Amino acid sequence: MPSNSAPRAYQVVLDAIENDLRSGKLELGSQLPGERALAEQYGISRASVRDAIRILDVMGVVRTSTGSGPNSGAVVISNPAAGISQALRLHVAAKGIEVAEIVESRILLETWAAQMQPRDPRYAQQVIARTAVLIMRMDDPELSREEFHRIDAEFHVLLASMSGNAVVATMMESLRNAISDYVSAAITDDETWQSVVKILRRQHKAIHHAYANGHRERAAQLLEEHITWFYGQTH
Amino acid sequence: MPSNSAPRAYQVVLDAIENDLRSGKLELGSQLPGERALAEQYGISRASVRDAIRILDVMGVVRTSTGSGPNSGAVVISNPAAGISQALRLHVAAKGIEVAEIVESRILLETWAAQMQPRDPRYAQQVIARTAVLIMRMDDPELSREEFHRIDAEFHVLLASMSGNAVVATMMESLRNAISDYVSAAITDDETWQSVVKILRRQHKAIHHAYANGHRERAAQLLEEHITWFYGQTH
DNA sequence: GATCTAGCATGGTCTGACCACACACCGAAA
DNA sequence: TTTCGGTGTGTGGTCAGACCATGCTAGATC
Numbered sequence: 001m002p003s004n005s006a007p008r009a010y011q012v013v014l015d016a017i018e019n020d021l022r023s024g025k026l027e028l029g030s031q032l033p034g035e036r037a038l039a040e041q042y043g044i045s046r047a048s049v050r051d052a053i054r055i056l057d058v059m060g061v062v063r064t065s066t067g068s069g070p071n072s073g074a075v076v077i078s079n080p081a082a083g084i085s086q087a088l089r090l091h092v093a094a095k096g097i098e099v100a101e102i103v104e105s106r107i108l109l110e111t112w113a114a115q116m117q118p119r120d121p122r123y124a125q126q127v128i129a130r131t132a133v134l135i136m137r138m139d140d141p142e143l144s145r146e147e148f149h150r151i152d153a154e155f156h157v158l159l160a161s162m163s164g165n166a167v168v169a170t171m172m173e174s175l176r177n178a179i180s181d182y183v184s185a186a187i188t189d190d191e192t193w194q195s196v197v198k199i200l201r202r203q204h205k206a207i208h209h210a211y212a213n214g215h216r217e218r219a220a221q222l223l224e225e226h227i228t229w230f231y232g233q234t235h
Numbered sequence: 236m237p238s239n240s241a242p243r244a245y246q247v248v249l250d251a252i253e254n255d256l257r258s259g260k261l262e263l264g265s266q267l268p269g270e271r272a273l274a275e276q277y278g279i280s281r282a283s284v285r286d287a288i289r290i291l292d293v294m295g296v297v298r299t300s301t302g303s304g305p306n307s308g309a310v311v312i313s314n315p316a317a318g319i320s321q322a323l324r325l326h327v328a329a330k331g332i333e334v335a336e337i338v339e340s341r342i343l344l345e346t347w348a349a350q351m352q353p354r355d356p357r358y359a360q361q362v363i364a365r366t367a368v369l370i371m372r373m374d375d376p377e378l379s380r381e382e383f384h385r386i387d388a389e390f391h392v393l394l395a396s397m398s399g400n401a402v403v404a405t406m407m408e409s410l411r412n413a414i415s416d417y418v419s420a421a422i423t424d425d426e427t428w429q430s431v432v433k434i435l436r437r438q439h440k441a442i443h444h445a446y447a448n449g450h451r452e453r454a455a456q457l458l459e460e461h462i463t464w465f466y467g468q469t470h
Numbered sequence: 471g472a473t474c475t476a477g478c479a480t481g482g483t484c485t486g487a488c489c490a491c492a493c494a495c496c497g498a499a500a
Numbered sequence: 501t502t503t504c505g506g507t508g509t510g511t512g513g514t515c516a517g518a519c520c521a522t523g524c525t526a527g528a529t530c
Contacts, residue, residue, distance in 0.1 A: 009483065010289075021328040028330070034511065045484045047282065050512085051289055054245075058290050061325045066512045067492030073511060078331025083322030087315060088402075090296045093256040095263070096313025101402040108403070112343055167323075167336040168343070171406060244514065269480065280515045285481085301481045302523030308480060 009044045010051035016042065017056065021076070032062065032074035059083035080166075081173045088178035099179050103231045106175045107224050109168050110160055114211070114220040119164035127162050128212050131155055135204055145193060149180060155204060159211060186234030196233055203229070244279045245286035251277070252291065256311070267297065267309035294318035315401075316408045323413035334414050338466045341410045342459050344403050345395055349446070349455040354399035362397050363447050366390055370439055380428060384415060390439060394446060421469030431468055438464070 020026040032038070035053065039046040053074050056062040060082030062074040091097045118124035134155045138148060153176055160169040187193050203226040210219035255261040267273070270288065274281040288309050291297040295317030297309040326332045353359035369390045373383060388411055395404040422428050438461040445454035 018325060018328045021325070021330070026329075036511090047484065048482090051286075053512090054286055054289060055293050055321075056325065058293075059322045059325050061329055064512060065492085066490070066510095068510050069493040072492065076329060078326055078329045080322060080326040080331055083325075084319055086290075087294045087318030087322065090253060090256070090291065090294050090318075091313055091315040093253045094261075094296055094311060094313045095256070096315055097402055097405075101400045104400055105402040105406070108344075108347055165336045165339055167332055167340040167410070170332075171340070175402070271480090282516090283514065288481090299481065300523085301479095301521070303479045304524040307523070 009048035085177035244283035320412035
């Protein structure tokens with residue numbers, strides 16, 4: 001009973017890779033050794049190696065692709081929102097998390113980010129400029145609803161990234177991703193959507209205006225109203 | 236060129252299970268069909284089915300065990316912190332996330348939770364009582380450092396859960412888990428640790444006192460100082 | 471009726487094979 | 501020499517089939 005058994009085989013590889021990442025032996029853009037090589041190196045089967053790599057894949061730590069060359073195999077990336085979004089999605093489906101809680105959390109993070117003094121004023125200026133472009137693109141009446149949501153998400157994430165805290169921006173993005181299916185499913189009527197999108201555009205512009213003029217408190221307030229209003233439409 | 240190919244085989248099972256969770260066909264405590272059965276059902280190999288289940292496993296959505304009977308196989312649970320903690324850990328290792336950002340986020344979430352009016356006063360009372368017990372257990376001088384950290388984590392999570400928002404509590408717990416190795420590694424000297432733990436106990440008691448008397452602003456302030464001070468010790 | 475035992479289905483692991491893909495190399499044509 | 505096209509080779513993705521330790525369960529035993 002002391003030493004519990006069952007040390008999963010894939011865990012060995014996973015730990016080793018995590019250590020290599022920590023020590024810098026592996027860094028962004030690095031290629032992992034091939035699966036067959038890792039299997040031999042750690043004395044386990046290729047199937048178990050694949051387990052470890054699959055986990056790194058869904059967690060957004062590596063990207064895998066077939067073929068040969070520098071872009072093939074498992075390459076280290078860092079897309080934290082991928083794994084966290086997936087986890088939240090699943091737990092919402094499993095009823096372990098309620099949508100209302102996610103919305104509340106999103107408001108918390110986004111208003112906090114809005115009120116933060118930007119760490120890097122130059123970056124903040126870039127964000128203001130880039131979000132202005134996004135707003136223009138969202139004005140396109142030809143835009144598909146899916147595409148609108150994609151740009152909308154980018155808009156919010158960019159603004160949150162101004163705070164300089166990548167974790168907050170990541171969690172925010174993940175929270176949004178986790179429930180994006182729900183909001184899409186809630187508004188099926190195209191006519192309703194057309195009237196909703198008009199208001200969304202107006203709200204985005206007001207938020208952007210507040211950000212651009214440094215009215216952080218105002219921006220936070222507008223954001224809260226924006227998010228609350230939108231999710232109110234899905235009930 | 237239009238219909239991009241490469242629909243991962245495991246994705247089929249994953250989506251199906253997610254839908255079953257959403258529709259309620261699968262709920263907490265349900266047993267998934269056996270891997271061999273799922274493989275036949277979806278016309279894919281057992282290896283691919285295992286990929287899907289492995290993902291659900293690391294995400295904290297199911298728990299797997301060998302043998303037969305009602306407790307065997309893949310059983311639906313919901314432990315959101317598992318997957319999120321793992322994701323954050325890996326991305327910290329991959330240098331995609333900095334520890335300082337995690338600490339900042341943790342302070343944000345925890346102080347927010349402290350300032351929230353508890354949704355359920357009776358539950359709040361229970362938390363006050365249970366955290367009091369935890370504080371007493373942390374007074375035990377025989378306690379191993381590992382055990383201390385475990386109880387410490389439970390203390391913080393319980394307090395945050397008073398807010399009634401499970402997402403915030405989960406993210407908080409995950410943030411803490413993701414960097415717990417770092418703080419453990421930072422203080423190696425046992426003598427230093429002994430003096431640190433004395434202060435931690437004092438801080439915990441002050442925080443608990445503020446909570447118990449409904450001084451939420453004060454509790455939030457103490458929490459921020461507590462967390463900031465502790466991570467300051469690791470530099 | 472209580473206890474033991476053999477059977478059986480489970481996930482965990484391994485082996486070995488085949489496929490589609492993408493780059494790298496090299497020879498042929500300009 | 502330069503360019504173009506084919507092919508070789510190694511990659512991850514998938515599959516099939518096998519064996520193991522585990523834990524329940526039903527039947528045999530007492």
